[in-house]
Amino acid sequence: MQTRPNAKIAVIAPNEDAGKDYVRGFKAGLGHHVDQLVSETTYLTADPTIDSQMVTMRESGADVFFAEATPKFAAQAIKKAASMGWKPLIILPSVSNSFAAVLEPAGIENAIGVVTGLYLKDPNDARWADDPALKDWLAWMKKYQPNASTGDLYNVQGYTAAQIMALVLQLCGDDLSRDNIIKQATSLDGVAMPMLLPGIRIHTDPHNVTPIRQIQMARFDGRSWVLFGDVLGEK
Numbered sequence: 001m002q003t004r005p006n007a008k009i010a011v012i013a014p015n016e017d018a019g020k021d022y023v024r025g026f027k028a029g030l031g032h033h034v035d036q037l038v039s040e041t042t043y044l045t046a047d048p049t050i051d052s053q054m055v056t057m058r059e060s061g062a063d064v065f066f067a068e069a070t071p072k073f074a075a076q077a078i079k080k081a082a083s084m085g086w087k088p089l090i091i092l093p094s095v096s097n098s099f100a101a102v103l104e105p106a107g108i109e110n111a112i113g114v115v116t117g118l119y120l121k122d123p124n125d126a127r128w129a130d131d132p133a134l135k136d137w138l139a140w141m142k143k144y145q146p147n148a149s150t151g152d153l154y155n156v157q158g159y160t161a162a163q164i165m166a167l168v169l170q171l172c173g174d175d176l177s178r179d180n181i182i183k184q185a186t187s188l189d190g191v192a193m194p195m196l197l198p199g200i201r202i203h204t205d206p207h208n209v210t211p212i213r214q215i216q217m218a219r220f221d222g223r224s225w226v227l228f229g230d231v232l233g234e235k
Contacts, residue, residue: 001033004089008038010062012053012069012077015042022068022093038062043073050076058086066091071101078106078114092116094215099124100152103220112222117215117232119200120156124224133194160195164202164211167191185209199231 013019027034039060041053050073065088067077074096096102097116121128128134137159141150148155171184186209191202200214214233218225
């Protein structure tokens with residue numbers, strides 16, 4: 001709404017509960033701009049391609065495209081948009097912004113200009129080259145996952161999730177009962193993790209167990225995600 005206030009918006013999502021919830025949240029975020037949503041399509045995870053849906057969205061006249069898709073289909077969406085000559089602003093969800101799993105299969109040149117929301121440090125971003133946290137992560141990868149891609153944000157995601165779980169177990173002390181694990185896991189207040197972006201913290205409470213409620217926008221420049229703007233979301 002800040003950069004494209006008159007956008008005509010297309011969205012695609014998986015035809016399942018998670019996808020439907022995501023679209024409901026997207027519409028809630030649009031608020032009174034929801035009538036700018038000109039094309040809403042879905043796909044099944046068993047579908048071989050989303051080519052027909054891509055044609056439908058292009059023909060809607062949309063100039064902003066939220067590809068709320070899992071990695072395979074997000075990659076297909078970027079590649080198909082390029083092959084059709086359709087050049088909307090493409091927005092990817094955090095689940096599908098991996099360099100190795102999405103951008104490379106889509107074609108790096110096709111992904112230039114795509115935007116997403118990040119909460120993890122992108123190991124491809126030169127700004128983190130001297131960051132001690134990244135160096136620790138690279139050493140961990142070399143030791144425990146030597147054959148895995150260090151360009152894949154999913155590996156940063158798994159590493160960070162494991163660190164959070166380790167913290168919860170430490171907070172439990174000698175009481176590793178189910179009740180105490182739940183108590184500690186739902187009492188994290190402003191916890192920093194090494195591979196989270198600066199300003200982004202872990203927050204949980206018994207009424208909201210979503211641990212990460214903040215993102216920062218980023219744009220792919222052909223090499224890495226380039227951060228822009230402020231950290232968005234709840235503090």
